[in-house]
Amino acid sequence: MLEFRQVHKAYATPQGPLAVLTAVDLELRPGESLALMGESGSGKSTLLHLAAGLDLPDSGEVLVDGRSISTxxxxxxxxxxxxxxxxxxxxxxxxxxxxxxxxLRLQARLAGCERPEWSTHLIERLGLAGMERRYPEQLSGGQQQRLAIGRALAPRPALLLADEPTGNLDETTAGEVLSLLLDLVREAGSAMLMVTHSAQVAAPLDRCLHLTHGRLGSPSGQAVSHR
Incomplete structure (x- = not known):
């Protein structure tokens, strides 16, 4: 579903090019969940932007569902x-x-694949039943994040990209939202790449990889599987 092949990315600075990603190889299979960990500035957000086609690699290939982003x-x-x-x-x-x-319906409508029964199911699973006519400002932070997750999953995407999705929530709410996110990703049949700095958040996912100074690996040198 997602593949990086020897991806390099650097940005220009007054001191010269700054390498952010170096020779990154990554594979994410359909239906698999992968946590990407790393310190601030390690290149996590850059990798996610490349996966989303919001930026392009300097060299190497990024493929989404078999299609090369650069083409x-x-x-x-x-x-x-x-x-x-x-x-x-x-x-x-x-x-x-x-x-x-x-x-909730916005993304599915834009994609032309709205499924009313799935939207109804999401509203119930998100704990937002009875709030359909409210506006975002009338929701708590946790409710707003659950709604954002529901909007992303409404089209049942093949690949979900999540950047610190619980980072702005308190610990209890974050745990509840993460559990719900993982359940809904499985129900939607989506693969997921999640950027996080938290080992606790990463633990329930199928695999965890670590970015260090733009290079991909894990503390043990191997991808960690929880299956």
């Missing part, structure tokens, strides 16, 4: 994000003028 123009990459990917971030990015239900 697609920006409109094609936008269609790929719309039709194949779901995105969840620390910031909820909800549309304040839309109701809970309309926010």
């Amino acid at each position: 697609l123009d920006e409109p094609a990459r936008a269609r790929l994000r719309r039709d194949t990917l779901g995105l969840v971030f620390q910031q909820f990015h909800l549309v304040p003028s839309l109701s809970v239900l309309d926010n």
